[in-house]
Amino acid sequence: MGLISGSLLSINEDLLYTIPIMLLIIPALNSLIGDISTVLVSRLTTHLYIGTLPPKIQKSKRLIEDLYGLIITLLLSLISLLFIGYLVGIISGIRIVNPLLMIFVISITILLIFSIMFITLFIGAIFLFKRGKDPNNFLIPFVTSLADFLTPFFLILFLIMFL
Amino acid sequence: MENQDSKGKIVKETFPSELISIIGDILAGILLSLLILPFNSFPILILMVPALLSLRGNLSGPFIARTSRDLIIGNFTKRTWIENVFATYTLSILTGIFIGIFSTILNFVFFKLFLLPTLYFILIPIISITLTLLISIPSSTLLNYLAFKRGLNPNNVVNPIMTAVDDFSTVFCFLLTIIMLGVP
Numbered sequence: 001m002g003l004i005s006g007s008l009l010s011i012n013e014d015l016l017y018t019i020p021i022m023l024l025i026i027p028a029l030n031s032l033i034g035d036i037s038t039v040l041v042s043r044l045t046t047h048l049y050i051g052t053l054p055p056k057i058q059k060s061k062r063l064i065e066d067l068y069g070l071i072i073t074l075l076l077s078l079i080s081l082l083f084i085g086y087l088v089g090i091i092s093g094i095r096i097v098n099p100l101l102m103i104f105v106i107s108i109t110i111l112l113i114f115s116i117m118f119i120t121l122f123i124g125a126i127f128l129f130k131r132g133k134d135p136n137n138f139l140i141p142f143v144t145s146l147a148d149f150l151t152p153f154f155l156i157l158f159l160i161m162f163l
Numbered sequence: 164m165e166n167q168d169s170k171g172k173i174v175k176e177t178f179p180s181e182l183i184s185i186i187g188d189i190l191a192g193i194l195l196s197l198l199i200l201p202f203n204s205f206p207i208l209i210l211m212v213p214a215l216l217s218l219r220g221n222l223s224g225p226f227i228a229r230t231s232r233d234l235i236i237g238n239f240t241k242r243t244w245i246e247n248v249f250a251t252y253t254l255s256i257l258t259g260i261f262i263g264i265f266s267t268i269l270n271f272v273f274f275k276l277f278l279l280p281t282l283y284f285i286l287i288p289i290i291s292i293t294l295t296l297l298i299s300i301p302s303s304t305l306l307n308y309l310a311f312k313r314g315l316n317p318n319n320v321v322n323p324i325m326t327a328v329d330d331f332s333t334v335f336c337f338l339l340t341i342i343m344l345g346v347p
Contacts (some may be wrong), residue, residue, distance in 0.1 A: 003211075006211060006266075007210060007269055009213070010206045017200070021196070023200060024193060026195075027216060028189050065169065069170035069174055073174050073181065077181045077185060080181075080185055084185060084189050088192075094197065144221065
C-alpha cells in the first residue's frame with residue numbers, strides 16, 4: 001500500500017512541484033487519519049468484548065458518543081494541523097498556492113476518509129468479532145495501510161477536480 | 164474505563180497526543196518539501212517515502228509495545244531487549260529489501276525513469292531503515308523506561324511521542340542516505 005501511495009505521488013509529481021505545501025502536510029494528514037482510526041478500532045473492540053456495544057449493525061448511544069468524541073478530536077487536530085502547517089510554510093518560505101481552496105480540499109479529504117473508515121471499521125469489527133476473531137489484530141494494520149493509500153488518493157483527486 | 168468515557172474525555176485524552184504527532188509530522192514534511200523535493204531523482208525517491216513511513220506503525224510500534232509489556236509484567240532483561248532488537252532489525256532489513264525490489268519492479272514496468280542505478284533501489288531503503296532504528300530503538304527504550312520508573316503507563320505515553328520522533332527520523336535518515344550515496 002505504501003508503494004501504491006508512493007506511485008500515486010510519483011505520477012502526480014507536477015502537482016507536488018506546483019503545490020509544495022502538499023508535501024509538507026501529507027505525512028501529518030496520513031498520521032492523523034491513521035491515529036484516529038486506530039483509536040476507533042481499539043475502542044470498538046473493547047466495547048464489543050465488554051458488552052457495551054451489541055455485535056449488531058445498529059445505532060447505539062455508546063457508538064454515537066464515540067463518534068462525536070472522535071469527530072471533535074479530528075476537527076481540533078485538523079485546525080491545529082492547518083494552523084501549524086501554514087505557519088511553518090510561511091516561516092520556511094514554502095509557496096502556498098490558493099490557501100482557502102487548499103483548506104477546503106484538505107478538510108473534505110479528511111472528513112470523507114473518516115466517514116469511509118468509520119463505516120468500514122464498524123462493520124468490519126462486528127463481522128470479525130462475530131467470527132471469534134480479535135478486530136484489533138486484523139483492523140489496525142489494515143487501517144494504517146488504507147490511510148496511507150486513501151489520503152494522497154483523495155487529496156490528489158480533489159485537487160485535480162477543483163484546481 | 165472505556166465504557167464510561169464521555170466525548171469530552173475522549174477529546175481530552177486523545178487530542179494532546181495527536182498534537183505532538185502533528186508537530187513531528189510537520190517537521191518531516193519540511194524536510195520533504197524543502198530538502199528532498201529539489202533532488203533530480205525526486206519522482207523515484209517519492210515512490211519509497213510512504214512505504215518507509217508506514218514502517219513506523221508496522222515495526223517500531225510492535226517494538227515499543229513489546230518493551231512496554233516486558234516492563235509492565237516484570238520481564239524486561241538485557242536478554243529480552245536484545246532479542247526484541249534483533250527481531251526488529253531482521254524484519255526491518257527484510258522489509259527494506261522488499262521495498263527495494265518492488266520499487267525497482269514498479270519503476271521498470273510503469274515509470275521507466277532510469278535516474279538511479281538498480282542497486283540504489285535496494286540500498287536506499289535498507290540503509291535508511293537501519294539508520295532510523297538507530298535513533299528509534301534507544302529513544303523508545305529510554306522513554307519506556309523513564310515512563311515506567313515515574314509510575315506512568317508506557318502504553319499511553321510512549322506511542323504518541325514516538326510517532327513524532329519516528330516520522331521525523333525516517334525522513335531525516337532517508338535524506339542522509341541519499342546524500343551519502345550521492346543520489347542526483
